[in-house]
Amino acid sequence: MREAQKLVIASPSKGRLQENAAAFFARAGLELTQGRGARDYRGAVAGVEGAEVAYLSASEITRRLALGEAHLGVTGEDLVREEIADAESKVELLAPLGFGFANVVVAVPQAWIDVRHMSDLADVADGFRARHGRGLRVATKYVNTTRRFFTRYGVSDYRIVESSGATEGAPAAGSADLIVDITTTGATLAANALKVIEDGVILRSQANLVASLAAPWSETAREAARIILSRIAAEEEARTTREVRAHLPEAAGDLLREAETTFGASLRESNGKSAAFACPAHHVAALADWLIAHGAKSVASARFDYVFRAENALWSKLAARLG
Ligand SMILES: Nc1ncnc2c1ncn2[C@@H]1O[C@H](COP(=O)(O)OP(=O)(O)OP(=O)(O)O)[C@@H](O)[C@H]1O
Ligand SMILES: O=P(O)(O)OC[C@H]1O[C@H](OP(=O)(O)OP(=O)(O)O)[C@H](O)[C@@H]1O
Ligand SMILES: [Mg+2]
Structure with a gap:
């Protein structure tokens, strides 16, 4: 128990x-x-x-x-x-x-040169039964995802052939006409002479x-989750943030505020001669350039191990749903 x-x-x-x-x-x-x-x-x-x-x-x-x-x-x-x-x-x-x-995509044989968009596929599906005596067959393990997406694009006359492995081989093997599967590099699709429909990326996962x-969600479970999520959030914030310290001739308030708004940084401390910001990692170089252009003699950036906050964003998000 x-x-x-x-x-x-x-x-x-x-x-x-x-x-x-x-x-x-x-x-x-x-x-x-x-x-x-x-x-x-x-x-x-x-x-x-x-x-x-x-x-x-x-x-x-x-x-x-x-x-x-x-x-x-x-x-x-x-x-x-x-x-x-x-x-x-x-x-x-x-x-x-x-x-x-990885992307979940709709892919058809490269030989289907006229099929580039989902609307083309809807046209093919409509005429397929008259020409071939049967509806289109789609090989996939993403059955529900496929049904939702095809409905949205008006593709209706088709049948799903459930496939749990080597789905890309189904069209060449003759067991399906097209597929819905997951792809990262596209190498498996290419090796099987398949192409992704242009507006056929169902999900970027x-x-x-x-x-x-x-x-x-017992009290025990909640408390353990709170601790674990606070460490995860602290690591995530540390990984995406840098401390930026600048030696300035005079740390004018207006200048520091402008740095904050321009680079998404937040001022942690300043004392007239120097200032320290927490800055998104991808803005550090731009912030440093800008501070130097505005009179800083030197700018150094450092990584944090963890940034713990009283308000733990991940736990708050979960707690709000748990009520
Ligand atoms: N290139 C990729 N192909 C498949 N899945 C990927 C790929 N890249 C990332 N993933 C993700 O990894 C998840 C698990 O896929 P993976 O093939 O590793 O499962 P598995 O544990 O081997 O189970 P299965 O035997 O059902 O494939 C996928 O659902 C997807 O979210
Ligand atoms: O676009 P790519 O980079 O070529 O990757 C896509 C392939 O990788 C996955 O298979 P996986 O290797 O996981 O084997 P599985 O089918 O046994 O799960 C997926 O099912 C595709 O077949
Ligand atoms: Mg797999």
């Missing part, structure tokens, strides 16, 4: 997301340990009471989140949209994680940190 009250974090145990997910938790200073039992695939979070880790495939993680059998998980948005009916009400996508990028709204 007490076990069931713990926070369950589901982390990919195999496939494309495994290594990056482990690295993501490690960066946040969360050491996930794996239990000994190879059958068990359960672990813990070092130093965080009340949390346990379930190592599962990305697809199984998505299913458990929907069922409320895991509280937090790392999985692809493509799987969330496909596997969870009414995803908005069952889970909360807390944060995109910057890895596991990446790995997300996802919370279940259906899970039993």
